[in-house]
Amino acid sequence: KQEVTQIPAALSVPEGENLVLNCSFTDSAIYNLQWFRQDPGKGLTSLLLIQSSQREQTSGRLNASLDKSSGRSTLYIAASQPGDSATYLCAVKSGGGADGLTFGKGTHLIIQP
Amino acid sequence: KAGVTQTPRYLIKTRGQQVTLSCSPISGHRSVSWYQQTPGQGLQFLFEYFSETQRNKGNFPGRFSGRQFSNSRSEMNVSTLELGDSALYLCASSFLSGGANEQFFGPGTRLTVL
Numbered sequence: 621k622q623e624v625t626q627i628p629a630a631l632s633v634p635e636g637e638n639l640v641l642n643c644s645f646t647d648s649a650i651y652n653l654q655w656f657r658q659d660p661g662k663g664l665t666s667l668l669l670i671q672s673s674q675r676e677q678t679s680g681r682l683n684a685s686l687d688k689s690s691g692r693s694t695l696y697i698a699a700s701q702p703g704d705s706a707t708y709l710c711a712v713k714s715g716g717g718a719d720g721l722t723f724g725k726g727t728h729l730i731i732q733p
Numbered sequence: 734k735a736g737v738t739q740t741p742r743y744l745i746k747t748r749g750q751q752v753t754l755s756c757s758p759i760s761g762h763r764s765v766s767w768y769q770q771t772p773g774q775g776l777q778f779l780f781e782y783f784s785e786t787q788r789n790k791g792n793f794p795g796r797f798s799g800r801q802f803s804n805s806r807s808e809m810n811v812s813t814l815e816l817g818d819s820a821l822y823l824c825a826s827s828f829l830s831g832g833a834n835e836q837f838f839g840p841g842t843r844l845t846v847l
Contacts, residue, residue: 654836720768720789
């Protein structure tokens with residue numbers, strides 16, 4: 621059974637800092653990995669999708685990497701802004717695709733102005 | 734292009750009642766998945782529908798059911814509500830089922846069971 625872990629559970633940093641969020645998964649047989657953002661009481665916004673054959677994806681100030689063999693992904697946020705404050709969720713689509721996405725519990729990020 | 738829409742946004746029910754939630758996927762998307770989000774368990778997969786057929790199902794009791802219509806809109810039903818069913822229910826759509834398709838989520842329906 622696939623399990624996804626996100627470290628740290630919470631993070632508070634001053635504005636302008638670069639930061640890294642971590643995600644690990646137990647079964648390397650995945651189709652893809654998605655990073656999402658969730659604002660309080662809201663739905664999920666897809667940030668980046670990395671297919672299993674890819675090593676990284678970039679969108680603006682965000683860069684996500686994937687090391688499938690070691691079961692790890694990182695989300696790098698450059699020059700953080702207060703508007704980046706949210707919960708960031710990592711999810712994997714496992715091989716066979718039978719069980720939907722498996723999510724981590726998320727990293728609650730606060731960017732201090 | 735309009736995103737995934739869910740109705741209603743908020744619901745309050747009492748134990749024992751049943752509830753139906755609705756989800757309209759992004760235009761052209763044929764797969765709809767449902768997830769339950771609670772503070773304790775996080776996000777958990779309920780089921781997926783594609784071309785009006787349930788493709789996959791998570792580990793939830795039979796009180797949770799769903800269906801999909803020919804226009805890809807989907808409904809989720811929960812019967813005999815329990816206090817523990819209080820959660821944010823999220824719907825996600827993708828172009829196709831399974832494999833490497835990106836999923837796009839709606840704003841969710843907040844269900845409170847009293």
